[in-house]
Amino acid sequence: xxxxxxxxxxxxxxxxxxxxxxxxxxxxxxxxxxxxxxxxxxxxxxxxxxxxxxxxxxxxxxxxxxxxxxxxxxxxxxxxxxxxxxxxxxxxxxxxxxxxxxxxxxxxxxxxxxxxxxxxxxxxxxxxxxxxxxxxxxxxxxxxxxxxxxxxxxxxxxxxxxxxxxxxxxxxxxxxxxxxxxxxxxxxxxxxxxxxxxxxxxxxxxxxxxxxxxxxxxxxxxxxxxxxxxxxxxxxxxxxxxxxxxxxxxxxxxxxxxxxxxxxxxxxxxxxxxxxxxxxxxxxxxxxxxxxxxxxxxxxxxxxxxxxxxxxxxxxxxxxxxxxx
Amino acid sequence: xxxxxxxxxxxxxxxxxxxxxxxxxxxxxxxxxxxxxxxxxxxxxxxxxxxxxxxxxxxxxxxxxxxxxxxxxxxxxxxxxxxxxxxxxxxxxxxxxxxxxxxxxxxxxxxxxxxxxxxxxxxxxxxxxxxxxxxxxxxxxxxxxxxxxxxxxxxxxxxxxxxxxxxxxxxxxxxxxxxxxxxxxxxxxxxxxxxxxxxxxxxxxxxxxxxxxxxxxxxxxxxxxxxxxxxxxxxxxxxxxxxxxxxxxxxxxxxxxxxxxxxxxxxxxxxxxxxxxxxxxxxxxxxxxxxxxxxxxxxxxxxxxxxxxxxxxxxxxxxxxxxxxxxxxxxxxxxxxxxxxxxxxxxxxxxxxxxxxxxxxxxxxxxxxxxxxxxxxxxxxxxxxxxxxxxxxxxxxxxxxxxxxxxxxxxxxxxxx
Ligand SMILES: Cc1ncc(C[n+]2csc(CCOP(=O)(O)OP(=O)(O)O)c2C)c(N)n1
Ligand SMILES: [Mg+2]
Numbered sequence: 001x002x003x004x005x006x007x008x009x010x011x012x013x014x015x016x017x018x019x020x021x022x023x024x025x026x027x028x029x030x031x032x033x034x035x036x037x038x039x040x041x042x043x044x045x046x047x048x049x050x051x052x053x054x055x056x057x058x059x060x061x062x063x064x065x066x067x068x069x070x071x072x073x074x075x076x077x078x079x080x081x082x083x084x085x086x087x088x089x090x091x092x093x094x095x096x097x098x099x100x101x102x103x104x105x106x107x108x109x110x111x112x113x114x115x116x117x118x119x120x121x122x123x124x125x126x127x128x129x130x131x132x133x134x135x136x137x138x139x140x141x142x143x144x145x146x147x148x149x150x151x152x153x154x155x156x157x158x159x160x161x162x163x164x165x166x167x168x169x170x171x172x173x174x175x176x177x178x179x180x181x182x183x184x185x186x187x188x189x190x191x192x193x194x195x196x197x198x199x200x201x202x203x204x205x206x207x208x209x210x211x212x213x214x215x216x217x218x219x220x221x222x223x224x225x226x227x228x229x230x231x232x233x234x235x236x237x238x239x240x241x242x243x244x245x246x247x248x249x250x251x252x253x254x255x256x257x258x259x260x261x262x263x264x265x266x267x268x269x270x271x272x273x274x275x276x277x278x279x280x281x282x283x284x285x286x287x288x289x290x291x292x293x294x295x296x297x298x299x300x301x302x303x304x305x306x307x308x309x310x311x312x313x314x315x316x317x318x319x320x321x322x323x324x325x
Numbered sequence: 326x327x328x329x330x331x332x333x334x335x336x337x338x339x340x341x342x343x344x345x346x347x348x349x350x351x352x353x354x355x356x357x358x359x360x361x362x363x364x365x366x367x368x369x370x371x372x373x374x375x376x377x378x379x380x381x382x383x384x385x386x387x388x389x390x391x392x393x394x395x396x397x398x399x400x401x402x403x404x405x406x407x408x409x410x411x412x413x414x415x416x417x418x419x420x421x422x423x424x425x426x427x428x429x430x431x432x433x434x435x436x437x438x439x440x441x442x443x444x445x446x447x448x449x450x451x452x453x454x455x456x457x458x459x460x461x462x463x464x465x466x467x468x469x470x471x472x473x474x475x476x477x478x479x480x481x482x483x484x485x486x487x488x489x490x491x492x493x494x495x496x497x498x499x500x501x502x503x504x505x506x507x508x509x510x511x512x513x514x515x516x517x518x519x520x521x522x523x524x525x526x527x528x529x530x531x532x533x534x535x536x537x538x539x540x541x542x543x544x545x546x547x548x549x550x551x552x553x554x555x556x557x558x559x560x561x562x563x564x565x566x567x568x569x570x571x572x573x574x575x576x577x578x579x580x581x582x583x584x585x586x587x588x589x590x591x592x593x594x595x596x597x598x599x600x601x602x603x604x605x606x607x608x609x610x611x612x613x614x615x616x617x618x619x620x621x622x623x624x625x626x627x628x629x630x631x632x633x634x635x636x637x638x639x640x641x642x643x644x645x646x647x648x649x650x651x652x653x654x655x656x657x658x659x660x661x662x663x664x665x666x667x668x669x670x671x672x673x674x675x676x677x678x679x680x681x682x683x684x685x686x687x688x689x690x691x692x693x694x695x696x697x698x699x700x701x702x703x704x705x706x707x708x709x710x711x712x713x714x715x716x717x718x719x720x721x722x723x724x725x726x727x728x729x730x731x732x733x734x735x736x737x738x739x740x741x742x
Pocket of ligand 1: 029057059081085088458506507508535536537538539540564566568569570632636
């Protein structure tokens with residue numbers, strides 16, 4: 001165990017899996033110098049040009065070569081610098097890697113990980129700040145991961161690389177610099193398993209990515225007022241571990257779902273609907289959703305601040321369901 | 326020799342610590358490339374246009390050969406002025422970034438001729454679709470520097486209303502399209518604009534610029550196909566400044582063939598031009614514009630140049646290239662070359678140059694002062710934060726009105742408690 005940033009944890013997971021399995025390689029833009037956030041730092045020196053493939057700028061070709069290479073038995077990690085750039089690769093992801101196994105009667109195995117960096121990060125504006133995870137959760141055949149801390153990032157990415165399905169691995173940019181204790185040796189966390197980050201009795205907050213940190217903050221604040229909050233991080237957004245979420249809601253009778261992405265049609269909508277469906281009788285209040293307004297992400301700090309959901313928005317939701325005044 | 330498949334990784338010329346090596350750049354003598362009539366059919370255009378290099382200024386700064394645009398002294402002085410204005414504007418903005426006054430910036434040092442000469446060779450009614458490194462287009466079309474600064478400050482006079490990153494300018498009245506953070510999207514847009522101009526029967530043309538790295542994106546290839554098929558009146562520029570952030574141009578496909586050579590494959594003539602030679606850029610653009618305007622179709626121009634500074638304020642080139650590269654760049658500096666040419670022919674002098682630099686420095690400083698009067702990042706006047714909800718649609722839909730109301734309600738609650 002040692003304290004690591006999420007960036008370092010991601011780097012370590014890639015490094016250890018590349019060392020363990022020769023079939024694993026990374027392709028992406030500027031990965032030779034470590035990628036835009038340093039998640040591949042030092043790896044080129046260690047593994048060389050053929051396993052850290054610094055490609056031309058085409059997210060479409062990048063994901064396409066991932067499909068081709070995976071089809072012949074390699075295990076590509078495809079890095080899309082910034083999540084907004086994934087738009088030009090959608091055909092390869094949605095129509096190819098996600099459906100191929102199914103369409104080919106089960107005969108294709110595509111162990112691809114698409115890694116990317118999402119979310120607002122001090123004024124990056126509308127084309128560099130997107131949280132687009134819900135798009136991929138809507139696609140059968142893909143698994144979607146979104147860790148909120150360094151420990152989960154390492155364990156989930158390791159599992160993703162070892163998984164035989166296409167996996168979208170999303171790092172929230174504001175989580176990358178946070179750190180916690182992470183095992184030094186390789187370890188894999190199970191995919192599709194949520195984690196209770198804090199136990200509580202009065203309210204369940206299901207949060208993803210950066211909002212997990214905000215939810216834990218809120219839980220701490222509310223504990224001072226005698227309100228006991230349970231915080232759940234699904235970690236895997238597809239497939240969702242509803243059992244853990246439902247068990248919590250049956251205990252607390254109240255739920256808030258929080259994410260950084262636009263609230264409309266976000267992953268929170270799916271979670272809230274499933275809670276209403278499957279735990280309606282247990283609810284003492286409507287399920288509240290916290291997310292960004294239905295606007296592109298602005299640039300100016302003042303506007304970005306207005307846009308970005310966080311602690312204050314979660315506290316508003318707590319007030320709306322009548323737990324605070 | 327055993328023959329088997331191998332993965333070729335294009336090498337970069339000089340990593341940090343190594344001696345710069347630009348031997349990979351084929352440079353021919355100025356004046357050696359013929360200039361065909363602009364309406365020549367593709368198959369009759371000599372290959373030297375794509376494999377050699379259109380250059381006008383020779384090593385002694387004299388204009389030579391058939392591409393000499395024979396500009397008069399006033400035009401040369403305007404070109405020099407716009408290039409200097411671009412450079413000093415860039416320098417000022419980088420300083421403002423270092424002082425924490427703006428949060429991001431991208432310079433175009435060494436590439437000023439690519440934008441300025443092209444803008445001057447085109448007509449004011451021609452529509453420009455720039456990348457983020459074409460500030461010279463704005464400046465050559467007479468943009469008020471304070472307007473550009475307002476955008477970088479996202480203050481109360483920001484043309485983007487605080488919604489776009491610094492340097493992603495646009496200028497409706499100046500016929501300059503908005504800049505995208507996602508690469509290469511401007512290429513098909515320029516082709517579409519050009520097709521529309523042709524449909525409407527207008528003789529304004531479009532021009533667009535991308536970096537050589539961006540030419541790997543699908544948009545480039547799709548745009549080339551459409552431009553060729555419809556003979557769209559458009560000038561398509563690839564600015565080959567040797568790097569895409571840390572990635573050497575060989576990785577984008579420039580290793581064995583010039584980017585200009587992409588053109589003929591699509592049915593579009595290509596020109597490889599010395600991008601640091603103001604006169605050559607001007608001449609190549611004029612040739613392409615004449616072709617487009619007369620209905621002969623699109624042209625692809627590769628500008629061979631060098632990105633002297635970092636990619637952006639988030640980049641550190643010492644991680645991936647030799648520090649000595651900028652000085653070793655074989656095509657020199659566009660400002661210095663034009664200046665030397667003008668001095669040689671008695672159209673300019675060191676003292677006039679110094680006076681011009683002083684004048685522009687003053688102009689930039691007072692523009693900054695003006696811009697700051699509309700607000701800085703630290704001091705007002707600020708944008709109204711509820712501008713967040715405007716302009717998502719032409720008219721604000723009910724659900725957005727409701728979201729804005731909810732936020733205002735939370736504000737009021739916050740004020741009361
Ligand atoms: C679709 C997309 N992919 C990646 C990026 C990240 N990116 C921004 S600039 C850049 C390099 C572009 O290089 P080049 O086209 O050569 O232009 P230059 O910066 O040299 O002017 C990259 C990779 C982006 N903005 N958009
Ligand atoms: Mg470039």
